[in-house]
Amino acid sequence: MRKKSFILLSMLVLASLVLTACGGAATTEAPAPTAVPPTKVPPTEAPPTEVPPTEAPTVRYCADGLEGETFTFYSQAGLTGPLSTILGTAFVNALNDSIRDINEAGGICGAEIVLKLTDTQYDAEQEIATYQQTKGEDPNLMSIATYGSGATIALAPLLREDHVVNFAAGLNAQAMYVPRDGWTVGVAPIYADQFAGFVQFLSESWADIKPEGAGDEIVVGVIGWEGPFGAGATTAESIAYAESVGVQVLDLETYAISAEADVVTPLQNLALQGANVIYIQSLGFGPAQVIGTLHALEMWSQVVVGGCNWAMNTDVLTILGESAPAAIGMYGVFPYNWWNDTDLPGVQQALAAFEAGGYAESDKAVSYITSYGGTFAWKTILEHAIDMVGFENLNGDAFFDAFKDLGTVSALGIFEYDVRDGTRAPRSSQIRQVQLVDGALEFVIVKDFFVLPDTRPPAE
Amino acid sequence: MAVMRPAGDYDRSYQEDKSYIRKPWQWVVLIASIGVVATCPYWGTPYIITTVNRIGYTIIAVQGLNILTGYTGQISLGQAAFMLVGGYVSTLVVTHLGLSMFLALPIAAVGAGIVGLIFGLPSLRVKGFYLAMATLAAQFIIPWLTKHAFPEFLGGTEGRIATPVPQIGSFLFNEPARFIYITLGVLIVTTFIAANITRTRLGRAFIAIRDNDLAAELLGVNLFGYKLRAFFIAAMYAGLAGALKAHYQRAIGTEFGYSLTESIVLLGMLVVGGLGTNIGPFLGTTFIIVMQDVSNVVGSSFAGIMPPEMTARLLTSFRPIFFGLILMFFLIFEPRGLAHRWQLFKAAWRLRPFSH
Numbered sequence: 001m002r003k004k005s006f007i008l009l010s011m012l013v014l015a016s017l018v019l020t021a022c023g024g025a026a027t028t029e030a031p032a033p034t035a036v037p038p039t040k041v042p043p044t045e046a047p048p049t050e051v052p053p054t055e056a057p058t059v060r061y062c063a064d065g066l067e068g069e070t071f072t073f074y075s076q077a078g079l080t081g082p083l084s085t086i087l088g089t090a091f092v093n094a095l096n097d098s099i100r101d102i103n104e105a106g107g108i109c110g111a112e113i114v115l116k117l118t119d120t121q122y123d124a125e126q127e128i129a130t131y132q133q134t135k136g137e138d139p140n141l142m143s144i145a146t147y148g149s150g151a152t153i154a155l156a157p158l159l160r161e162d163h164v165v166n167f168a169a170g171l172n173a174q175a176m177y178v179p180r181d182g183w184t185v186g187v188a189p190i191y192a193d194q195f196a197g198f199v200q201f202l203s204e205s206w207a208d209i210k211p212e213g214a215g216d217e218i219v220v221g222v223i224g225w226e227g228p229f230g231a232g233a234t235t236a237e238s239i240a241y242a243e244s245v246g247v248q249v250l251d252l253e254t255y256a257i258s259a260e261a262d263v264v265t266p267l268q269n270l271a272l273q274g275a276n277v278i279y280i281q282s283l284g285f286g287p288a289q290v291i292g293t294l295h296a297l298e299m300w301s302q303v304v305v306g307g308c309n310w311a312m313n314t315d316v317l318t319i320l321g322e323s324a325p326a327a328i329g330m331y332g333v334f335p336y337n338w339w340n341d342t343d344l345p346g347v348q349q350a351l352a353a354f355e356a357g358g359y360a361e362s363d364k365a366v367s368y369i370t371s372y373g374g375t376f377a378w379k380t381i382l383e384h385a386i387d388m389v390g391f392e393n394l395n396g397d398a399f400f401d402a403f404k405d406l407g408t409v410s411a412l413g414i415f416e417y418d419v420r421d422g423t424r425a426p427r428s429s430q431i432r433q434v435q436l437v438d439g440a441l442e443f444v445i446v447k448d449f450f451v452l453p454d455t456r457p458p459a460e
Numbered sequence: 461m462a463v464m465r466p467a468g469d470y471d472r473s474y475q476e477d478k479s480y481i482r483k484p485w486q487w488v489v490l491i492a493s494i495g496v497v498a499t500c501p502y503w504g505t506p507y508i509i510t511t512v513n514r515i516g517y518t519i520i521a522v523q524g525l526n527i528l529t530g531y532t533g534q535i536s537l538g539q540a541a542f543m544l545v546g547g548y549v550s551t552l553v554v555t556h557l558g559l560s561m562f563l564a565l566p567i568a569a570v571g572a573g574i575v576g577l578i579f580g581l582p583s584l585r586v587k588g589f590y591l592a593m594a595t596l597a598a599q600f601i602i603p604w605l606t607k608h609a610f611p612e613f614l615g616g617t618e619g620r621i622a623t624p625v626p627q628i629g630s631f632l633f634n635e636p637a638r639f640i641y642i643t644l645g646v647l648i649v650t651t652f653i654a655a656n657i658t659r660t661r662l663g664r665a666f667i668a669i670r671d672n673d674l675a676a677e678l679l680g681v682n683l684f685g686y687k688l689r690a691f692f693i694a695a696m697y698a699g700l701a702g703a704l705k706a707h708y709q710r711a712i713g714t715e716f717g718y719s720l721t722e723s724i725v726l727l728g729m730l731v732v733g734g735l736g737t738n739i740g741p742f743l744g745t746t747f748i749i750v751m752q753d754v755s756n757v758v759g760s761s762f763a764g765i766m767p768p769e770m771t772a773r774l775l776t777s778f779r780p781i782f783f784g785l786i787l788m789f790f791l792i793f794e795p796r797g798l799a800h801r802w803q804l805f806k807a808a809w810r811l812r813p814f815s816h
Contacts, residue, residue: 080779089772096771119756119779124716128709129510132636136506150715153620157710161634174618226607228715231617252617358769 062109062386069111069391071382072138073099073375074118076130077147081121082257086284086315087147090363092117094371097353102375108382109391113375124154131155135162142385142399143167143378149229152176152184159183163396165403167374167417172228173235173457176424180459183400185417186425187370188309189452191232193427194333195222195279196241197452198306201331201431202277203245205447209331211302214276218247221270223263223290224281226254233281233308237455250275259285263293271299278303283310287330288319295326306331312432314365317441324441327434331446335429336373336415338443339364346373346412373411380409427452466811480655497644501637507753509636515749516643517704522729522741523654524697529727530736531658532690533670534583535591538576538598539698540722544714545602546572546699547706551623552613561626561707565646568703569696575602576695583687587673599720606714620713623706639708646704650697655738657693666690670736732790734799743798755783 075095078084099113107113116134120126127150135141135158143165146152152170159166159182166184168175173190176182189197202209202218210218220242224230234252242249250273253266267290270278278294280287287307294300312332317324341347350372354364385394385402400419403409407420418426431447471477481487500508525539549571553564575598582594606614615621626633626642633639657663665686668676677683706712725748733744759778763771794801 079776084776087776089776092772092775096768117760117775119759119775121779125514125705125709129514132510133506136509136636153618153715154709154711157622228618228620254617 062383066107066109066111066386066391071108071111071113072116073113073145073378074116074134074138074141074143075145076118076120076127076134076151077145078122079117079119081119081123083122083148083284085319086310086313087367088315088363088365090359090365090368091147091371093354093357093359093363094350094368095375097357098372098375101349101353102379108379109386113379120151122148122150124150127151127154128158131158135164140395142382142394142396145374145378146170149175149227149232153228156182156184163400165396165400167378169370170229171425172232173455174228177456178459180422182424183396184424185403185419187374187411187415187417188335188425189333189427189429190425190456191229191281191308192235192238192455192457193425193452194308194335194429195233195281196238196455197429197450198279198331198333198431199238199242199245199247199249200450200453201447202304202306203247209304211276211304213302218277219250219274220247220277220279221250221253221267221273221275222279222281223253223255223266223270225257225286227257230254230281233279235455235457237457238453241453241455255282255286255289257282257286259289261289263289264297267293267297267299271297271302276303278305280305280307280311283308283313284315285319287311287316291316291320291327291330292323295323300326300329304331305329307333309333309335309429310366312434312443314362317434318362325436328436328441330434332432332434332443333429334432334443334445335426336366336370337413338432339369340442344413346376346410346414349412350414369414370411373414377409377411377417381406427454466814469810478659494644494648498641501640506636509640511749511753513636513640513643513708515746516640516647517701517708518726518729518749519741519745520647520650520704521698521701521726522733522745523650524694524701525726525730526735526737526741527654527657527666527697528690528694529730530734530740531663531670532666532687533673534580534687534690535588535727536579536595536691536694537592537720537723537727538579538595538602539694539726540718540720541598541602542572542576542695542698543702543705543722544606544712544718545575545695546702547623547712547718548606548614548621548702549699550703551621551706551712554624555621556613560628561624561642561703562628565700565703569699572699572702573692573696576691576698577688580688580691580695583691584684596720599723603714603718615713618713619715620711623710623712625710626707633707636708643704643708646700650700651738654697658738662686662689667736728787732787732797734797734802737797737799737803739802740797740799743802747798751786752783755779755786758782 077087077091079087095115095117099115103112118130120130131144134144141164145167146155147169149170149172152168152172152175155166156175164183167187168184169187171186171188171190173192176184176186176190199220206218222234224233231252234249239249250270253269255261255263255266280290294305307330309332312334317327320326337344337347339347339351342351350369353372354368381399381403384406385399388402388405389398404419409417416426428449428451430445430449432443433446435442435444437444476482481490497512500512521539521543525536528534528536546568550561550564550568553559553567554561579595579598583591586594607617607619633642665681668679668681669683669686673683709716729744729748730740732747733742734740756779759774759782762778763774766774
């Protein structure tokens with residue numbers, strides 16, 4: 001009996017390993033070493049701030065060479081868990097590919113980069129535990145990268161205390177700006193800025209984009225996930241901005257973070273209140289649910305549909321599947337360049353790495369392109385920190401000082417970090433629209449990079 | 461479970477019969493165990509220190525559930541919500557009344573206990589599956605209230621408020637290595653209370669209700685009163701655990717968990733550890749938390765030795781599958797929990813070499 005049980009157990013464990021290992025990833029040769037090409041920074045208009053003139057580094061510590069040393073890129077993310085499909089395998093591949101490419105091109109001043117990637121299952125408790133373990137193992141920890149508003153919020157006070165920079169994909173305004181001088185830096189504009197930027201676009205373009213039969217009055221209904229991410233767009237500051245340009249914003253309608261959540265009721269509530277614009281503050285299956293339901297309710301043609309940056313992503317179209325054309329016409333705040341911007345060297349480089357990996361087309365998503373570029377931005381900051389203080393004196397303070405000294409840091413021209421004058425997230429974005437181009441769905445620029453309204457929360 | 465002892469090994473006094481720790485070596489093991497945990501900030505890795513903290517406050521919540529479910533037979537799916545209440549009460553008391561966390565802890569326990577009483581009221585009319593559904597209400601109502609009522613105090617849609625760092629004088633418990641002493645101290649107290657509750661009139665009434673509530677009532681046990689007491693105590697434990705977790709994580713709110721899933725996991729920890737045993741919460745909580753981490757490590761290690769094209773796929777799928785399989789096999793091969801296995805092991809040791 002015991003032997004049978006053991007055999008059964010072994011077979012099932014083996015089956016699970018085979019199931020997880022033998023997915024659809026294609027096998028290809030590793031890409032050839034690529035030199036880092038000159039990057040083209042997104043054509044952003046500089047925010048109206050004075051950038052103090054910085055002295056050029058006088059000592060190039062990198063010239064000494066750090067062969068034999070290693071730098072660890074710490075990343076903690078929900079690789080598994082309820083929202084894991086959003087990052088997906090593309091995210092892991094991007095980190096591996098970018099670090100391999102940097103190492104093959106000489107590393108950081110000769111030092112090799114190693115990746116430490118920890119699964120936190122989008123669970124705040126695990127985010128904190130993982131961070132504390134990382135900090136305990138590396139007392140000289142300089143930076144981490146996190147993904148999700150929960151992680152951004154949970155870690156903000158700890159990072160401030162420990163002087164560790166968090167490159168955060170959860171763009172929570174409170175975590176970044178309350179109090180000021182926080183250590184959390186966004187990869188894209190805070191959600192309130194994004195929403196205000198979309199409102200600005202609406203007010204400027206309403207005559208051209210308004211649905212047939214709609215009046216001149218713009219009434220925006222925001223539908224978002226329960227929690228701070230879903231509520232991130234409609235802050236007091238962004239609503240005040242909307243009112244200042246004559247746009248009415250209805251009370252936020254929320255829905256559960258679940259693929260089975262009911263979005264009919266919130267959408268009908270918004271429609272009954274006269275919404276002629278629906279703004280989606282969710283991601284992955286969230287926007288897909290709203291898009292599908294708007295069509296089912298025959299509301300799609302009666303409203304303008306827009307969303308935050310994560311709402312306009314390949315995964316939304318993948319989830320919609322054969323119904324992906326239903327998304328045609330949707331607008332999105334788009335604070336980075338995209339796969340179809342092939343004139344940009346950084347995008348070309350990411351594309352080359354992606355194609356060399358032979359990954360599925362559905363992985364050509366925001367998680368790959370921003371993670372790939374983000375690693376290069378981290379390298380730029382670290383090299384500058386070495387230039388400023390030397391390898392021996394590197395720590396979180398030196399890293400952040402170097403970051404602030406640079407002010408803006410381009411991620412291969414795909415996006416740009418901005419920490420000038422207390423800023424903690426970029427303040428410019430494009431507006432793109434889902435369009436059918438040559439038989440394929442593309443995110444097409446309808447308004448190029450512009451400075452978003454400033455809706456940062458008060459310091460306290 | 462009756463303790464199996466070899467012939468000639470018997471108690472010589474009522475005191476000895478009552479004692480929880482019977483042998484000198486048991487004292488040695490107990491003191492050594494506490495010593496190992498207390499000194500782990502000096503020898504343990506960061507992983508061990510943070511994990512001990514997590515296990516510590518989670519055990520307290522599971523101990524409460526054990527009193528309610530393991531001893532009294534009342535199912536609750538609201539334990540995480542009561543933790544949320546405790547965390548908020550402690551945070552608000554420290555933040556707005558300026559009290560020390562050490563004073564706030566009992567207040568949080570009582571606050572959560574009172575809320576637990578309210579959700580325990582249906583236990584008079586319903587039982588089993590229906591009671592589980594009734595307590596489920598706590599898991600919906602309490603988080604909803606924290607997001608929509610008094611946003612200036614509870615954080616509103618932001619889903620959190622900051623929790624102050626505990627301190628004694630100028631000594632801050634701002635690191636896991638320091639906080640571990642608070643966790644350990646509270647855990648010792650709750651364990652002492654939980655272990656003794658089961659041997660009092662109250663505990664015997666709980667067990668009588670669990671085993672046969674009709675018979676218990678005929679014997680004069682006030683079912684409603686005792687069930688409510690069980691809910692109150694369970695929620696108190698949850699409140700304490702929630703307060704500790706909040707101060708450890710520096711924040712409290714729905715963004716930090718406290719969901720239905722967490723309540724189910726707490727129940728799962730109790731089942732895995734062993735219902736109605738004092739050691740069950742320790743074993744079950746430790747097993748589940750460590751297994752979650754082990755599945756992460758195994759997945760990462762396995763991904764590391766696989767071809768690069770499989771790495772991403774393994775990292776994004778291995779953990780839940782492996783963890784799920786381990787739990788499934790555990791329930792197939794050890795349905796009575798780890799505590800039962802521990803009892804069998806101890807019995808075999810006592811009766812050696814004639815354990816069969």
